[in-house]
Amino acid sequence: MAGNSNTPNYFNEMFSGDGVRPPYRGLESWSNDMPLELRSLKQSEAEALFRRIGITFAVYGEGGDPDRLIPFDMFPRVFSGEEWRKLDRGVKQRARALNAFLCDVYNRGEIVRAGKIPGHLVYSNEAYERAVAGFRPPGNVYSHIVGIDLVRTGPDEFFVLEDNCRTPSGVSYMLENREIMMRMFPQLFRENRIAPVENYPRLLRRTLGSVAPLKCEDEPRVVILTPGHYNSAYYEHSFLADMMGVELVEAADLFVEGDFVWMRTTEGPRRVDVIYRRIDDAFLDPLCFRPDSMLGIPGLMNVYRSGGVTIASAPGAGVADDKAIYTFVPEMIRFYLGEEPILNNVPTWQCAREDDCGYVLANLKDLVVKEVHGSGGYGMLVGPCSTKEQIAAFADKIRENPGNYIAQPTLALSTCPTFTKEGIAPRHVDLRPYCLVGDGMIELVPGGLTRVALTEGSLVVNSSQGGGVKDTWVMAE
C-alpha cells in the first residue's frame, strides 16, 4: 500500500524503522482491510455527523461558505504511553514557566532585572498591559489554558513551534473527533486501550472554579464570554459551555454594579465569578482599553482589579506567547523552575537583529519566515516550497520592516498515514495539547488536536490554509 512508502527525509510515525511502530500496530489491519467503499461510506458518514452537530469553521477574509467544515481525516494519530509521558512533563513545565513569567513581569520583573530578557521586549510589547501591572490574580495564574504547538521530527525529537497563552482554540475538535471516531469505529476502541479525553470540560470547569475570587463564597459561577454568533469559533464556545454546564454570554449580557459583575437573567441579576473570555483584550472594557469599542463590559477591569471577578486568561497574558518572547522560554524555565527544558525550542532568528536579518535574507530558500504578531499561517513564507519570485518579494517585505519578522529552519515535520484520494499516504502533522492551569492544579488530558496538511508535501497545517484534523490517541499503559 501507498502508506508504506517512506519519504526518506521525514519521520513517518507509523512506518519509520523496521515494520510498524508499536503504537500504530492496532491500526495496521484495520486500515489495510478497509475496503474502499466502506471508507468513502464512513467518510461521508463522518461529514454528515459534523454537519449535523453544526461544527463549522469560517475562514477569515476568504468569504465563501460560512458553514464550511474542517476536513476530518479518519486515520488516527497515535502516541505510546511512554512518548506521552515526556510530552506531558514538557508541556506542564512550559505552562508553569509561562505563568511564572507573567506573574513576574506584572509585578517585580526579576527576570528583566537579572538581565535574562531585555526589558524593552517585555514592557514595550504590544501585548503588555499596564492596566494589569501590580495585580496578582487568584493562584497567581494568568494563563489558565495554555495551548502548546508541537511538531515532531524524529522518534524522540519534539519541538515547540509556539505557545498560546490567550485563548487557544480548537479543543472542541479534540473532543468531537474522538466522539465521532468512537461512534464510527467502536471495535477499534474495544481492541485498543486508548486513554479517554472526555473529562476535559469537567477539568476546565474545575480549573476555572479554582481561581474564583476570594470574595466568592458560594459555588463559583463560571461563564464563557463569546464575541457572538457571527464569530468563526462560535460553535466551539457554545459546545464548551454546553459540556461544562455553564452559561454562554455575550458582553451585553453582563454589567457592572458595585463591586461585582452581574449577568442579566429572566429572574433578575445573577453574580458572575469567573469569566472565561474568548474575546481579545481590546474588547473587554471600553473604560480601560479601546474607548471606541462599543463591545465589552464597561467597568469590568475595575471589578477585576478590585478582586470581584476573575478573567481567564488575564488581560495582558499575550505578552508571554509573543514570538519575540518565545526565544526566551527555555531561559524562563531555568530561571523560575531551576529545571532544564524538556521540550526544545526551534532555533529562531530575529530579523530585528542585524546579524540575524542578514543571515535570514541570505538563506530564505531554506527558512520559514513568520510575522511576529501574525497567526493562522497568514503572511508567512515557507522557503523550500516557494518560487524565486515569491522569495524575492518576501525579502523586500523583510527589508522594509525587519522587526516584524522572525525566521526558523524548515523543520522536517513528521508524517502520519492519511486517507487520500490516491489511497493511504503520509501527510505532515503537528499537535496542540491543551494544558489547564488552576490554583494549585495543573492538568493535561492525554490527547490534543492533531492538524494535518492534506496537500501532498505541504508543511502548512493551518485549517485556514486547507489543513485538516485527526483524532489523537494516547495508548493507555
Place this chain on the structure above:
Amino acid sequence: MLSRTASNLFWIGRYMERGETGARLLAVGARNAMIPNIGGGYRNEWESVLAAGGHAEAFSEKYGEPRQRNIESFLFFDQDNPSSVASCIEQARENGRIVRTALTGQVWDALNSGFQEMKGLRRTERSRLSISDLIDWTTRQCALVRGAIDDTQLRNDGYDFVHLGYALERADSTARLLDVKYYVLLPQVDFVGSGYDNYQWSTILRAMSAHRAFHWAYGGDITPAKIADFLILNRKSPRSLITSAEDVMFHLDRLARGYGRTTEAQARIRSVVGELAEARIDDIFDEGLHEFLSRMIGEVRVLATLIHEIYLSGEAR
C-alpha cells in the same frame, strides 16, 4: 436563564408561527385568485392578503402593481421582507443557532434542515415550484419543529418562552386574518347565500386549516357568526383567540410559579381571557368586529412589551 437565551427561544416560536401564517396567507390569495371577480366593489384579493401581513406599502415600493408571481416571491422568498416565509425560517434557525445548547438535537435538526432545504428551494428554478408545494412544504416544516419541541424539549422555563412566542404570534395572526376579512363576515343581506360569499368564508377556514374542524364543531351552513365564534371564542379551535390567550396565560403562570414571582403580564392576560370566556359573538358584533379585533391586536402588543420588560430585556431586577 439568561435573558438573551429566553429572548431567542421566544423568537423561535414567533418566527415559526409567523412563517406558517405567511404560507396560509399565500394559500388564501392563491385560492381566491382562482374564482372570477364578480364582486365588483371588492378589492383585489391579493391586496387584502398583503394588508393582512401589514406589508402593502413595502410591496408596492418594491414591485408596484400587485401581480400574483411577484406577490408569491414577496411573501415566500423575499429576504427584504422580514415576514416572508424564508426570512422567518432563516431567522428562527439563527435564533436557534445562538441558543443551540438550549435546544435538543431533534429541535435543532428540524430547524436546521428546514433552513438547508430552503436554501435548496431558493436555488430551484421558480417555474418548477408550484405554490401549493411551497405551502405544503412550509406547514410540514413548521409542524416538524413544533412537534420536536413538544416531544423532546425539557419542560423548563425555556419551554415556556418558546410557547409564549408561538401563542402570542398565533393570537396576533388570527386577529389580523379576521380583521382583514371582517367585512366578509358582516351579516350583510346582499351577499348572504351568494356563491362568492360562501367561497370567501370557507377560504378563511381553509387558511386556518380549520375547514373540517369547523364542520365537526358546528355542522350545517357556514354563517359569519359561526366562523367568528369558531375563530374567536371556541376553545376547541386550535387557532382561536381564546385558545391562544389561554395558552399565553398557562405559560405565564408556569413561569411565575417557577420563579416565585407574580407579574403584571399575568394580570393583563387574565383580564383578556376573562373577557373572551364571557363574551358572546353578538356582543362582539355589537361592539363592531373591526373595533374588537383592533383592541385584541393591541392587547397582544401590550403583552409582548410586558414580557420583554419582565423577562427578555434583562433590565428587570
Place this chain on the structure above:
Amino acid sequence: MRLRVDHESTYRFDPPMRGVVQSLRLTPTLCENQQVADWAISVEGATMGAGFRDGAGDWIETAMLLGPVDTVTIRVEGEIETFDRGGILKGNREKIPPEAYLRPTRVTKPDRALRELAETAVEGIDPAAILDRAHALSHAVEQAIAYTPGQTAESTSAAEALALGKGVCQDHAHALIAAALCVGIPARYVTGYLFSTEEDGAQEASHAWAELAIPILGWVGFDPSNGTCPDERYIRLGSGGDATEAAPIRGIANGAGEENLDVKVVVKESQSQHQQ
C-alpha cells in the same frame, strides 16, 4: 500651600440613557508632593464600588447609575496641603517600570515634524544628560504650540496640534510625550488641578501636564503650558499614556441620547488655619 478644590461635572443626556458607568480617577496621588486633609467624591444616585489602586499608584473607583439617567453630577470637594519638590514626583508607589511608557498611543504617535522638533531640541546636548534634554524638549513644545483655547478638540493628536501651532494643556502634554518618545525618554500624561491667580493670567483650574522618566530622579513633571515644572500650585490626580487613559472621569452611557457636559472647577487658597 493649602488648597481648596471644588469640582463639579454635570453630564446631561437627552433623551435619557438606559444606564451609565463611570471610572473615576479623582483622588489625589499618595505622594510626598501633596497631603490630603479632606477629600470627598460624590455621585448622586450612583452605586459606588470596585475601588482599587492601579499599577501607577492611582486610586480608581467605579460609579454606576441605572436608567433612565438624564443627569449625572460628580462632585469633588477637598482640601489638600501641597509642597514644592522641584517637579519631581516623590514617594508614589508604582509597580510599572518606566520602560512600559515607551509605546505611543494614537494621539502621541510622532510624525516627521514632531521627530524633527525633538531632534532639533536635543541637538548638542549630551545624550546622558537626560534631564537637560527633557527641559529642552518641554521648552521646544512650549515655543511650537501657542496656548490658544478653542482651536483643538479632545481627539486632536500631538501631530495635528503641532501642525496647527495652537492648543491647550492637553495638546502640550501630548506633544511633549511624543517628542520624548522620539528620543527614547519614557513619558506619560498627568491630570490634576492648578491654582492660579490673576497675575499668573487666570488659567483653567483643571489641568494636565506630562511626566518624563529621568534616571535616578524618577518621574519628573513638565508643564509646557506654563513653562515650568509642577510646584506647590499643582495637585496631582493620576496618569496614563494619553489624555483618554489618564482621564479623571471616563464613562460610557448606554443609549442614544445626546451628551452635554458642564464643568465647574474652583481651586483657591484655603482660608482655614492649618496647625503646624
